[in-house]
Amino acid sequence: MPTRKPNSGRRPSARRMLAEELTRLRESAGKSLAELAEETTYDRTYLHKLETGVRVGSPEVIAALDKVYGTGDRLSMLWELAREDAFPDKYKRFMELEAKSTVLYKYSAHTIPGLLQTEAYAHEQLRTARPRDEHVLDEQVAARLGRQEIVWRDEPPDFRGVLDESVLRRELRNPQDWQDQLAHLLEMAERVYVTLQVLPFSAGLQHLLGGSLTILWQPDGRSVAYLESSAHGELLEDPGEVERLRLSYDRLRDAALPPHESIALIQRMMKGGTPCTPPDPN
Known part of the structure; x- marks a missing residue:
């Protein structure tokens, strides 16, 4: 069983929350990054960077992921908060x-x-x-x-x-x-x-x-x-x-x-x- 990291008491950034939600949605859907790349037409390496928080993404890729996961505009709303981390x-x-x-x-x-x-x-x-x-x-x-x-x-x-x-x-x-x-x-x-x-x-x-x-x-x-x-x-x-x-x-x-x-x-x-x-x- 993996060891949980102690809670530092700090609220995760919107960027981190978006990355974790993207990972959770993909794993819950039972999709690999390769499958997701084929469905969205975005490179799997780029999608991996979104899930690790290295990239925050563009509105186009987030809208594509909302469509694939059937999440309405939930990811897009979270992206609106996360994009501020680009500054x-x-x-x-x-x-x-x-x-x-x-x-x-x-x-x-x-x-x-x-x-x-x-x-x-x-x-x-x-x-x-x-x-x-x-x-x-x-x-x-x-x-x-x-x-x-x-x-x-x-x-x-x-x-x-x-x-x-x-x-x-x-x-x-x-x-x-x-x-x-x-x-x-x-x-x-x-x-x-x-x-x-x-x-x-x-x-x-x-x-x-x-x-x-x-x-x-x-x-x-x-x-x-x-x-x-x-x-x-x-x-x-x-x-x-x-x-x-x-x-x-x-x-x-x-x-x-x-x-x-x-x-x-x-x-x-x-x-x-x-x-x-x-x-x-x-």
Whole structure:
């Protein structure tokens, strides 16, 4: 008889719970990994990694397993919890605050904000970050897109985004994917809770140009800030530091094109791209 490991008192992670449930379901059904691979068309090695928790999977493979086991959407619901494990621990605190936010300010210096990315954009950005196999990449993309639930919920946060002009000048390699991304920005900007502005090159040097900034207002009225570069992210909760960054954001927003001119710029870019015209001082 195998010896049970002593209970450490710690609750297992959702990722571990998903892995154990997948193993239990397969063994209860009397299936081998080879048989399961044939039924789902997914590689047996990949399925084994799901059962051991090495991989968390994509929504497609989890939906296929729900179908094979006749579990409705139970595995998919568990995957929704487990996918958060795809993010570093230091980022999960930010995600918790982001999910509860009532107002969200965002300045993006280099890329489209994750909450506004299409699947193709997220896929290309994550693929270029570092080499990874397709299964891992699919998991990362699914996890990022899953965060977008907060802008589609019944009472989403008031989203106010400022995009540096360079964000709109760095196109995707596939022209149609880039057109789809620009169209998605325009679609989101039509929502009453989303305001988008473009910071033109003509605005000159500004604070925060080296990275991206997110400021989140919580239901209790307090605010937190998240500073991010390509290699580092820092969550700031000190009221003085957050206020300093809020003022920096306000200055960026003041220097940006008004919302209607920003939308017009994106529309022109979809038709072939034109230089960003500085606002008329008169």
